[in-house]
Amino acid sequence: MLKTRMTELFEIKHPIMLAGMNWITDINLVAAVSNAGGLGIFATARCTPEEVRESIREIRRKTSNPFGVNVVLRYDSADKIKAAIEEKVPVLNYTLGKPWFVDQVHAYGGKVLGTTAVAKHAVKAAQLGCDAVVVTGHEAAAHGDKATSMVLIPxxxxxxxxxxxxxxxxYDGRGLAAAIVLGAEGVSLGTRFMLTKECVLHDNFKKLCLAASEQDTIYDTKFDGMWGRALKSKGALELQKMRFGFLERLQAGLTIRKALNMSYGKFMAMGLKTMMAGDDGLSLWAQASQAVGAVRSMQAIYEGDMEKGFLFAGQNIGGINDIPSVGEVIPRIIAEAEKTMDIFAGKRS
Ligand SMILES: Cc1cc2nc3c(=O)[nH]c(=O)nc-3n(C[C@H](O)[C@H](O)[C@H](O)COP(=O)(O)O)c2cc1C
Structure with a gap:
């Protein structure tokens, strides 16, 4: 049994967590990972605060094991965090911002988990009281930074x-063993769990991922305004070349406002607040481009739209060749990691 400081801290069986993925990590996938002994993380970027509260309650009905929620601090997240804290979510995982809620989470015995892609930000997260920090390498789906996992982890x-x-x-046990050897206490998997039976991702994109090699991703700022990695697909290549028209930005902004159930006033105020937030702020225009990315991501995930949709995915799509259930893939990764570590230790050949 692979026990690390990660399994101890979160009181889980295996040192594997489901990376928070907007639109992808719904309550079923989260519960499946937690029930299989990992740490399921529910992404809240698309949710209203009420949906965050309801989802936490629903996950509790599906699993008695620990789980967490992921909040993107750059977006309007204070009310979602308030809801998660009131519900005493076991793990509050944040990204893109400073955690102002550490004491409140610790007060009920919860854990705060930072996510960064730069070592100095990991140091800062620990100084601010985080109990653990996820470091995201360049290979990752979505927002890795310049350093690859091979360098960033140690x-x-x-x-x-x-x-x-x-x-x-x-994506496999060799990767888990390597991460531990490099100094990590466990792994956070996005793309691997996206390619499971329980995941809502449309079959068109599951098939496209299975057919792809490790060379078939694109790293660009065109998907949501930040550097990010997506599967090379018709829609992603089109987004890469495109200058969004005014109409599409406006329509996408309005679609996202509706999805978030926000009044027009609140939506504009959120845009202005983010814009005024200094270096981390984005212009309303950039946010409208982000909304275009969000809409096209939904088109890929839910509708399987091969023309317009785009999907964040990691370079590891090149090594993933099947769609197992979560209950199959977690024990497989653990068994492979243990075998790999035994080989390091000279116990097997
Ligand atoms: C479709 C998709 C949506 C994502 N949304 C989020 C998000 O809302 N919050 C977040 O912190 N990370 C998000 N990520 C990044 C993942 O949490 C994680 O860092 C990444 O998948 C890890 O790399 P891997 O895919 O190589 O395992 C997303 C990734 C994908 C594939």
Whole structure:
């Protein structure tokens, strides 16, 4: 049994977490991972605060094991965090911002998990009281930064005392063993769990991922305004070349406003607030482009739209060749990691 500081901290069986993925990590996938002994993380970027509350309650009905929620602090997240804290969510995982809620989470015995892609941000997250930090390498789906996991994991692990969890490029037991050897206490898997039976991703895109090689991703700022990695597909290539028209930005902004159930006033106020937030702020125009990305991501995930849809995916699509259930893939990764570690230790050949 692979026990690490990650399994101890979160009181889970295996050192594997489901990376928070907007639109992808719904309550069923989260519960499946937690029920299989990993740490399921529910992404809240698309949710209203009430949906966050309801989802936490629903996940509790589906699993008695620990789980968490992922909040993107750059977006309007205060009310969602308030709901998650009132519901005493076991793990509050955040990204893109500073965690102002650490004491409130610790007060009820919850854990705060930062997600960063830069070692110095991992140091800062630990200083601000995070219990563990996910470091995301360049290979990852969505928002890795410049350093690959091979470098980022040991650099971060040697600078940070709290457990480091490795994300980006990992999809099997060899990857888990390698991450541990490099100084991590476990792994966070996005693309691997996206390609499971329980995942809502449309079959068109599951098939496209299975057919892809490790070379078939694109790293660009065109998907949502930040550097991010997506599956090379017709829609992604089109987004890469495109200058969004005014009409599409406006329509996408309005679609997202509706999805978030926000009044027009609140939507505009959120845009202005983010814009005024200094370096991290985005212009309303950039946010409208982000909305275009969000709409096209939904078109891929829910509708399987091969013309317009785009999908964030990691380089590890090149190594993933099947669609197992979560209950199959987690024990398989653990068995393979244990075998790999035995080989390191000279116990097997
Ligand atoms: C479709 C999709 C949506 C994502 N949405 C989020 C998100 O809402 N919040 C977040 O912190 N990370 C998000 N990510 C990034 C993942 O949490 C994670 O960092 C990444 O998948 C890890 O790399 P891997 O795919 O190589 O395992 C998303 C990734 C994907 C594929």
């Amino acid at each position: 650099v971060a692990a040697s600078q940070v005392k709290v457990p480091i969890i490795a994300a980006g490029g990992i």
